[in-house]
Amino acid sequence: MTKAELVGIIAKRTGIERTVVLTTLEAFMEEVKTSLEKGEDVHLRGFGSFVVKHRAQKTGRILSRNTTIIIPAHDVPAFKPADTFVDKVKGRSAVKA
Numbered sequence: 001m002t003k004a005e006l007v008g009i010i011a012k013r014t015g016i017e018r019t020v021v022l023t024t025l026e027a028f029m030e031e032v033k034t035s036l037e038k039g040e041d042v043h044l045r046g047f048g049s050f051v052v053k054h055r056a057q058k059t060g061r062i063l064s065r066n067t068t069i070i071i072p073a074h075d076v077p078a079f080k081p082a083d084t085f086v087d088k089v090k091g092r093s094a095v096k097a
Contacts, residue, residue, distance in 0.1 A: 036077050048081040 007025060011018045032050050035042050042050040057073040081089075 039075075044082075046082055046084055048079055048085055051078050051080055052076070053078045 003022075003025065007018055007022045010016070010025070011021045014021070032042050036050060036052050039052055041052065052075050055074050055076055058071050060069050060071045061067070062069060
């Protein structure tokens with residue numbers, strides 16, 4: 001599903017104009033990005049959490065040159081779904097099979 005499709009579905013369900021839904025969705029995504037940049041996690045009960053995970057320094061290889069490189073420690077954004085959300089997705093495959 002694309003952002004445009006999501007905006008269309010929300011607009012149809014709520015009766016709110018597409019432009020208002022798009023502005024709201026973009027504002028939400030911007031706030032999540034801003035919070036993660038500050039190192040703050042975003043928790044949405046029943047949906048999941050957007051978190052910042054720290055990756056330790058490690059050694060990697062460039063196979064084409066057969067050389068070793070050091071990959072420095074860094075932070076990456078991640079999404080951890082809520083248990084209820086995971087259960088619903090797991091249940092989906094059982095229903096389709």
